[in-house]
Amino acid sequence: MTSRLSLALLEINNLAPSFMVADQCSKTADVRILGIESADGQGQCIKLVGNVAAVTAAAERGVELARRMGSFGLYSIMAAPLEVTLQLADPKPVISPLLGSSDNRKPRENAMAMTNALGLLETQGLVAALHATDDMLKASNVTLAGKEKIGAAYVTIMIRGDVAAVQTAIEVGKQTVERLGGKLILADVIARPHADLASLLP
Structure with missing residues (x-):
């Protein structure tokens, strides 16, 4: 990753609303979803990368949707974060033995487009x-x-x-x-x- 990228962090309550918000963010501006990380409870952190204007527009639209759905939502923008910060925001997923799921949902390479x-x-x-x-x-x-x-x-x-x-x-x-x-x-x-x-x- 390059330091010219900006990072948007959106905190949304619950997984299903975070999927809805992530979809809206991707459709709003030219951003890439870095992942959705769980805080081992309600809070989900959607991480977006792109230029500062794009991640800001996407984050604003995403939080607006979250609030319309009755979910909690807030965001923060980091313009040109340090490489170490980007690495911290993009950890390897850890499987929770208790839940049987990953704490960090990351895009799969070569994932097929969803037509349904x-x-x-x-x-x-x-x-x-x-x-x-x-x-x-x-x-x-x-x-x-x-x-x-x-x-x-x-x-x-x-x-x-x-x-x-x-x-x-x-x-x-x-x-x-x-x-x-x-x-x-x-x-x-x-x-x-x-x-x-x-x-x-x-």
């Missing part, structure tokens, strides 16, 4: 998440893309399919979580995920 819509359902509590997943897969022609845990009982379920099918499934999942009395964090659809976001997904 992405549905995100995040709950606090595993019972509602698993029951909702079963109902979503039965209700619509979608496939399970992954399950991620970030600690504090937060679970994010990801599904893929065409836009209408994913929208139907996510609505069913949302209704299931509410019927079971689970805590719904986010239930939303990204119709056309940006390639940078797709490279972070399972």
Whole structure:
């Protein structure tokens, strides 16, 4: 990495909202997602690199979206950070044996572009998440893309399919979580995920 790059750090509560924000940031300006790092709980740090104007525009738009979704969001811009700071912001992922997931979601090289819509359902509590997943897969022609845990009982379920099918499934999942009395964090659809976001997904 070169010191001419600027670094934007966005702190967003929960994983599903951070995926939505990262997608929006990538679509707003010419930035590259360095990764999304978990603080072993709600807080997720989205790291963007690009020129200072681009990362600022992307970060502002991302935090605005987070707040519209009812999530916490803040950002900081480092213009031309030191190389040691960039290395600190881009650590190797560590797998949590407790959660069975990585603390730092980094773009995979040669990741295939995602042509399907992405549905995100995040709950606090595993019972509602698993029951909702079963109902979503039965209700619509979608496939399970992954399950991620970030600690504090937060679970994010990801599904893929065409836009209408994913929208139907996510609505069913949302209704299931509410019927079971689970805590719904986010239930939303990204119709056309940006390639940078797709490279972070399972």
